[in-house]
Amino acid sequence: PLQIASLLLIFFFFYIFNFTLRKTLMDSRWATTELAWTTFPESGWEEVSGYDDSMSPIRTYQVCNVRQPNQNNWLRTDFIPRKGVLRVYVELKFSVRDCASIPNIPGSCKETFNLFYYESEGDVATDTNPLWRENPYVKVDTIAPDESFSLLEAGRINTKVRSFGPLSKAGFYLAFQDLGACMSLISVRVFFKKCSTTIANFAVFPETATGAEATSLVIAPGACVTNAMEVSVPLKLYCNGDGEWMVPVGSCTCVAGFEPSADDTQCQACFPGTFKSKFGEGSSNICPCQSGFYRADSDPPDSDCTTIPSAPRNVISSVNETSLSLEWEEPEDTGGRSDLVYNVVCKKCLQDRSPCTRCDDNVDIAPRRLGLGLRQRKVVVRNLQAHTRYSFEVQAVNGVSGKNPTSPSYSTVNITTNQAAPSAVPTVHLMRSTSDTLSLSWLPPEKPNGVILDYEIKYHERGQVMSHTVTAQHSSAKVEGLRAATPYVVQVRARTVAGYGRYSNPMDFSTSLHSDPQKSVQDQLPLIVGSASAGLVVIVAMVVIAVVFSPGVKVYIDPFTYEDPNDAVHEFAKEIDISCVKIEEVIGAGEFGEVCRGRLKQASRREMVVAIKTLKAGYTERQRRDFLAEASIMGQFDHPNVIRLEGVLTRSCPVLIITEFMENGALDSFLRLNDGRFTMTQLVGMLRGIASGMKYLSDMNYVHRDLAARNILVNSNLVCKVSDFGLSRFLDDTSADPTYTSSLGGKIPIRWTAPEAIAFRKFTSASDVWSYGIVMWEVVSYGERPYWDMSNQDVMTAVEQDYRLPPPMDCPMVLHQLMLECWMKERNLRPKFSRIVSTLDKLLRNAASLKVVTSSYSGDLLRLGGTLPGHNRKSPDSSQEIVRQQMSQTLPIRV
Incomplete structure (x- = not known):
């Protein structure tokens, strides 16, 4: 009876604590009366009654002073004891009004707010202390909504979770700073994470709070369950930052006369008709497998015991620009089974010595049989990034691999991708033709994948097999020595240090029957220049020829020469609708405001990742002019080595400049x-x-x-x-x-x-x-x-x-x-x-x-x-x- 009572007690605590991985320190939804949090100034945040996302009545705070510039509204919670934990999490539920849906508002409207905290040894805060500014408060993050709502839509509730630590004092206050948003703070929940009491390897491990950092590992000591004894020590588990147990060390096993229960959480007396020769082995009427050998769940009880395979042998890799082929031989030992399959795991390795991480979903491994494994011993990997180090694990797996804690067996190969060759040159254009020349031009490849060294022009007479090639340093060339009135087939390709790209589509161009009259004029120019009596004619002719033979000459125009800077912006930059832009995260700060990464989706164009520069709130008219002047400047440029302007948003708030996104940042x-x-x-x-x-x-x-x-x-x-x-x-x-x-x-x-x-x-x-x-x-x-x-x-x-x-x-x-x-x-x-x-x-x-x-x-x-x-x-x-x-x-x- 005493043993049964002990086991029931263990089960009770295991059940209770298994569902309390998070413990709440404060939840505004618990309030049955007014929250009465501290606000500054009085005209800022206002406490009102509202409803949470399950339509239960709660107390909320809201603020909407968007028609008044230079807002700085603060809201501070009551004192929150930390109860000895080192890191806390804050769950915020809120809704934000879309600034673009509010008519006639100044440029100070925001769709974000700031989260701060202040540590203290007691509840000492007053209406004036600590001061209402970032220092002495500590900023946690700028909070932005995933979705905002307009006047015609129902309020959309956003949920964000942020954490901070390590904490060292008795408790803390939370503070929220509004800089000009129209929003409602629906609920605030403060909690910490912990690993619940658990049983692993027949050892009990107590409830353990997580560490000071999200990556911290906290050691918890263990003790054997009843009727079990230690096999290896020390007994410990690691509690990670998400409140999950990991990496068990040491183990216990049932003593003689006792065997593991069905759920492996206790040691129970052996049933009649079964045996147990010594401690550590389960009682059975079936011959047990030796250490390191197993039967699969689908194997019959009287089948032979098998083991995991050894690692695949002789893995050979071949890198071709941003593609890779892998081949290998079967393991020396298949484990005595016929159900051998292979898995290929791709990992991307950064250069800061941090651990390699799984590759992105866009990396294509062919063939791929998710969850089933591969029978053949060769794969091709595509869509890797150029100049990037990768690590590939080729795993050998059979039916008992899952029963071995060290499985699967694998071989590793590390590779670094090369520079990719340029993409194909777009369509080639004929600029001019004479009886023996073709003057051609083309645009650079859409994806140069490096510095273009030169271009190769391949041409041949239509219907002929033999072709000729010439090279050009720029995106135009003159092919000479051709036959008059003859059709030619022309193709162009680009070259980088990685080699040649693909040729453009074949284009048919024909030389003319007679010589170019303009060329004759050019040939006679020295005679005209030599004639003093025709000086004025020479000047006029040179001007005409300069216009004819120098088309597209573009000169930079200073936007500050415009009386109204908006005229320059609208002449050189494309206005983009706010519905086409989605801001995903802040990646830096610029001279005039934040720099964000986002996505741009326009009609008839594929969605693309872009960089978004924002004009900070409270700007002056001069700052707005200078901010948009950069767009007026960029909009005049079109070159593969100059940052490309996608457009501007001048009719929304905040004002935005959209440019192409550069993955590796500043040089x-x-x-x-x-x-x-x-x-x-x-x-x-x-x-x-x-x-x-x-x-x-x-x-x-x-x-x-x-x-x-x-x-x-x-x-x-x-x-x-x-x-x-x-x-x-x-x-x-x-x-x-x-x-x-x-x-x-x-x-x-x-x-x-x-x-x-x-x-x-x-x-x-x-x-x-x-x-x-x-x-x-x-x-x-x-x-x-x-x-x-x-x-x-x-x-x-x-x-x-x-x-x-x-x-x-x-x-x-x-x-x-x-x-x-x-x-x-x-x-x-x-x-x-x-x-x-x-x-x-x-x-x-x-x-x-x-x-x-x-x-x-x-x-x-x-x-x-x-x-x-x-x-x-x-x-x-x-x-x-x-x-x-x-x-x-x-x-x-x-x-």
């Missing part, structure tokens, strides 16, 4: 995360893309003024694009960004700016070339800070005295020489962007030139005409002191 931080991972050819390819984008901007007479690696964005195919247009010109002396330092006439980034731009505010394409040289140094040094921790004043002094940055570690000599040319003091001696692009193209075609590196990186500045004494890279302070001492002695020799 400087991306390089620091991937230090040493890329080949020099890949780095030069990135630099070539940046230079190509800047050549395009320079040809349009646009001066960037703030070219730096932080203002270059990188997509998943390592394509670099110039971004952040015009932001530096809008910075005033109130900006807190230390990158931009006050100078005569405003703030500029000293380390990236040419001397004449610092001294005289003389910004030109030549000053952009100087900045490009600094970007080259940032790329080759994998995002190191230019001039290290020297002050801006020391940088200006050093540059004025002809000191320049040294070559980074393993920097090819030709690249550092190009940097020094970009840093020539006389701006007219600096190379044009067109020559920089041409130089980098030659380096990419002749990779051997990149193998000649300069002397080791010293961390010291270089004086034109000589170098400073070398020092170790890890001690820049000493080298900078030598620079200062050297500069304080004699004036340097000018070159």
